[in-house]
Amino acid sequence: MTYCVAMCLADGLVFVSDSRTNAGIDQISTFRKLFTFGVSGERLIVLQCAGNLATSQSVINLLKQRLDGATPNLDSVPTLYDATALVAQTVREVVARDAVALAGNTDLSCSFLVGGQIVGAAPELYSIYPQGNFIQATEDTPFLQLGESKYGKPILDRNLQFDTRLEEALRCALVSFDSTIRSNLSVGMPLDLLVYHRDSLILPAGYRVTEDDAYFAKVRRQWSLGLHELLGQLPAPPSEYNV
Amino acid sequence: MTYCVAMCLADGLVFVSDSRTNAGIDQISTFRKLFTFGVSGERLIVLQCAGNLATSQSVINLLKQRLDGATPNLDSVPTLYDATALVAQTVREVVARDAVALAGNTDLSCSFLVGGQIVGAAPELYSIYPQGNFIQATEDTPFLQLGESKYGKPILDRNLQFDTRLEEALRCALVSFDSTIRSNLSVGMPLDLLVYHRDSLILPAGYRVTEDDAYFAKVRRQWSLGLHELLGQLPAPPSEYNV
Numbered sequence: 001m002t003y004c005v006a007m008c009l010a011d012g013l014v015f016v017s018d019s020r021t022n023a024g025i026d027q028i029s030t031f032r033k034l035f036t037f038g039v040s041g042e043r044l045i046v047l048q049c050a051g052n053l054a055t056s057q058s059v060i061n062l063l064k065q066r067l068d069g070a071t072p073n074l075d076s077v078p079t080l081y082d083a084t085a086l087v088a089q090t091v092r093e094v095v096a097r098d099a100v101a102l103a104g105n106t107d108l109s110c111s112f113l114v115g116g117q118i119v120g121a122a123p124e125l126y127s128i129y130p131q132g133n134f135i136q137a138t139e140d141t142p143f144l145q146l147g148e149s150k151y152g153k154p155i156l157d158r159n160l161q162f163d164t165r166l167e168e169a170l171r172c173a174l175v176s177f178d179s180t181i182r183s184n185l186s187v188g189m190p191l192d193l194l195v196y197h198r199d200s201l202i203l204p205a206g207y208r209v210t211e212d213d214a215y216f217a218k219v220r221r222q223w224s225l226g227l228h229e230l231l232g233q234l235p236a237p238p239s240e241y242n243v
Numbered sequence: 244m245t246y247c248v249a250m251c252l253a254d255g256l257v258f259v260s261d262s263r264t265n266a267g268i269d270q271i272s273t274f275r276k277l278f279t280f281g282v283s284g285e286r287l288i289v290l291q292c293a294g295n296l297a298t299s300q301s302v303i304n305l306l307k308q309r310l311d312g313a314t315p316n317l318d319s320v321p322t323l324y325d326a327t328a329l330v331a332q333t334v335r336e337v338v339a340r341d342a343v344a345l346a347g348n349t350d351l352s353c354s355f356l357v358g359g360q361i362v363g364a365a366p367e368l369y370s371i372y373p374q375g376n377f378i379q380a381t382e383d384t385p386f387l388q389l390g391e392s393k394y395g396k397p398i399l400d401r402n403l404q405f406d407t408r409l410e411e412a413l414r415c416a417l418v419s420f421d422s423t424i425r426s427n428l429s430v431g432m433p434l435d436l437l438v439y440h441r442d443s444l445i446l447p448a449g450y451r452v453t454e455d456d457a458y459f460a461k462v463r464r465q466w467s468l469g470l471h472e473l474l475g476q477l478p479a480p481p482s483e484y485n486v
Binding site: 148150151152153154155157158159166167168170171172175179180182183184193194195204205206207215218219222223224226227228230231232233234235236237238240241242243 | 391393394395396397398400401402409410411413414415418422423425426427436437438447448449450458461462465466467469470471473474475476477478479480481483484485486
């Protein structure tokens with residue numbers, strides 16, 4: 001399984017992905033699920049993926065290979081909407097290609113989040129379903145998730161709005177990942193994260209949060225202790241609760 | 244869908260259930276999912292259910308009817324293990340009966356949590372799978388859930404141990420329900436809750452938490468504000484995070 005979150009906010013974009021893949025409980029590996037395309041000063045396009053690893057890796061490889069001359073490609077599409085349609089089309093192409101010779105009933109499908117900004121337009125964020133159609137994040141619903149989304153959704157539902165500052169949004173995402181990783185073995189470290197400031201049109205370096213990351217360890221510890229204290233501070237139930 | 248939590252702790256048992264049932268998004272009703280059996284001074288048996296409503300209602304009705312003379316019944320079984328096996332057997336009986344004439348491929352299955360205490364033994368808690376086999380809560384894993392369990396699992400994983408006091412465990416359960424209700428429309432108010440103090444062997448009255456319950460509203464508000472503050476107090480990411 002997988003857990004990815006992306007946010008499209010007033011100040012820019014935030015992306016966080018885990019890196020655990022598994023084929024059965026006894027075949028667990030680490031693979032990056034966050035990929036950056038773009039041209040500095042002109043466009044940034046970030047992809048996150050979940051689902052069949054063979055399919056998603058093929059999609060990323062084809063998208064990269066085709067930067068070299070193919071039309072359309074992610075360096076030439078005029079809008080982020082068109083970039084998303086191109087990723088979706090490439091998913092369909094790979095699934096159709098690999099399904100032909102497929103033994104058994106392996107699920108080849110995968111999902112993508114596509115976010116970024118192209119000069120002249122606002123930042124945008126899309127989620128491509130396994131079927132290839134896609135939805136767009138809006139001011140009402142400024143975040144999208146892939147994979148094991150339920151454990152970490154309440155903290156996002158409670159705290160994330162379109163005008164949340166990027167740094168606070170990133171902390172919220174890290175807490176969402178902490179909750180998910182604690183409760184579900186199929187989501188695991190390291191995490192790949194990337195924060196993009198609106199209109200900067202630079203390709204951010206991003207950061208890989210490893211098991212021994214001091215800041216993430218501090219966030220986890222402080223959050224855990226804080227929750228425990230909060231719980232202790234809640235008022236005692238009244239007598240009609242019959243506790 | 245449904246969300247039920249039960250806890251088997253050093254000091255006793257805690258049960259909380261939601262009451263929303265739905266057959267499609269446009270057919271939503273309120274049905275109690277928490278039922279009490281027992282004989283004051285001798286035994287308390289609490290059932291919580293999820294899944295097909297026709298099946299679970301039939302199971303509860305048959306278990307009640309059979310208190311009047313049938314053997315075994317929930318007033319006569321010698322152990323909570325036997326009580327659980329009886330509930331499981333009754334589920335299989337109802338599913339087998341109703342499957343015979345079933346048009347289409349309706350899923351008749353349902354799941355139960357069975358917790359309680361019978362004089363002479365410690366409190367126990369079991370979870371019956373739709374297939375009819377069942378597992379028991381232990382000191383290592385003192386809580387069991389039914390239904391939409393993921394949203395509210397992190398707060399339980401983080402804060403609930405076998406020696407958690409009953410009142411704190413109840414607050415933890417209420418927060419778990421708050422998170423679930425906020426993030427998933429298929430889980431809804433009112434909540435039915437029941438706290439049992441070990442060795443009391445009384446049949447507790449329990450309590451129904453309605454939409455306008457002042458205490459639950461206060462817990463929700465205080466928790467929500469507290470989380471937001473906690474998030475604000477987390478340290479800022481270091482420079483290598485490239486935020």
